[in-house]
Amino acid sequence: MAEPLDDYIDAVSKALALPVEEAWRPAVRANLEVSLRLARLVDEFALPDETEPAPIFTA
């Protein structure tokens, strides 16, 4: 049975020309589930619209 993220993995794999062999799929899916869970934790935190990102961090 297809897992919920499988269609997404297939689509992004195609869009990025990034191969995902069937044997790797369960581990990629498990890692993606962790990444998305943690990203959602950040996403849930309300920030002011004016908040600047910090991609080049300056201490």
Add this chain to the structure above:
Amino acid sequence: MTAKPEMNAADIAKAVAGGQLSALAATEAALARIKQHDTVLNAFTDVTADRARVKARAIDADIAAGRKVGPLAGVPFAVKNLFDVAGLATRAGSKINRDLAPAKRDATLIERMEAAGAVLVGALNMGEYAYDFTGENIHDGPSRNPHDTTRMSGGSSGGSGSAVGGALVPIALGSDTNGSIRVPSSFCGIFGLKPTYGRLSRARSFPFVASLDHLGPFARSVTDLALAYDVMQGPDADDGACTTRGVEPVTPLLADSISGLRVAIAGGHFQKNVFPEAVEAVGRVAKALGATQVVDVPEASRARAAAYVITTTEGASLHLDRLRKRPNDFDPAVRDRLIAGAMVPAALVDRAQKFRRWYRAQLAGIFRSVDVLIAPATPCTAPKLGQVNFNLDGIELPVRANIGIHTQPISFIGLPVVAVPVPLEPLPIGVQIIAAPWREDVALRVAYALEQMGVVSAPAPRGF
């Protein structure tokens, strides 16, 4: 005199500068120890013996001619194999990078160490592409813990921890993106400095996560840590993130009184998911420093989550082309994590970077009323090699995902940290001494005071 394994860098440099020990003898002693013990520890991937002897002879010639030598004269050191070493391919723990052309020039920090008289003796094992907390490596085998060789050295600078913890060299250099200096320091029972983000040049080192990567030293004493740190400071146009601040030497300040410093215990996230050893270690340090105030670090768990997201996506970006062209040459565990990282939507990454700015402001507020925060470096002492889960309060938790939970929220905003070793039995464990940005001096002074009190020390290796 002969160089003994227990000699620290400061002792060696003093003996060499004073003519009691030749730089060549100190170098040969380190090479002999590496030859004798590295078959067990597996800390080194390359031993640069010829180069080291040339350098050592040059120092001895300077001394014989009456020329002034640097503060690390004749001190052997080694570097994680993501530093460029002229003549070696910078493998960064990978199979793929072995196909790169040999580096033409040393990393800036190697040049600065050698300008101070230190002698490079080799390159060190590490987790593949630094995406690791265990010190295990599928291509080179694991570097091993010098106190129990069935256990992890910690990652990703595992060889650095193993080499210094095993007293093969007094100083090693490593990198720390999410904890890769502080975790091996904790597991191997040594001192490690992760400086402020941007303090030390990363020029000519193989990157992992540009906005989180730091380089720094490991040592068996705070004096050695400060000596190495001082000679490596200073601006470098070859690293776009490197500070333009001048050198701010800490060595002359180490023994300054810490009585006026306000020390607090990091609460909340930093007191959860910890084994009794970590609680004991933080308790000993807190007691010695007279720290009773517990400060809640707001949203530290979310900070750890954001660091994870930025790491996995920036790491994926770095390796995207290698993932397309040579996926089967990666450690499969690293490959599958990176592929997943490439699939995280960009909007969520931007959210993480914005959260980072918010979190930085919260910590800046805390550091207006305290000078130092103390927190565990790892939730546990070194796990067994290959260990998958550990049991905490009856709950099975994955080892790899949890080793860095207390280091990630700190490096996320680039704060300087000294990891100090508390010599518990049967295994040591580290505590983070965390200071405000650019206040490495404060963290090192506190570490030095703890060392003088006998609360922290690097235990002699006894696992081999």
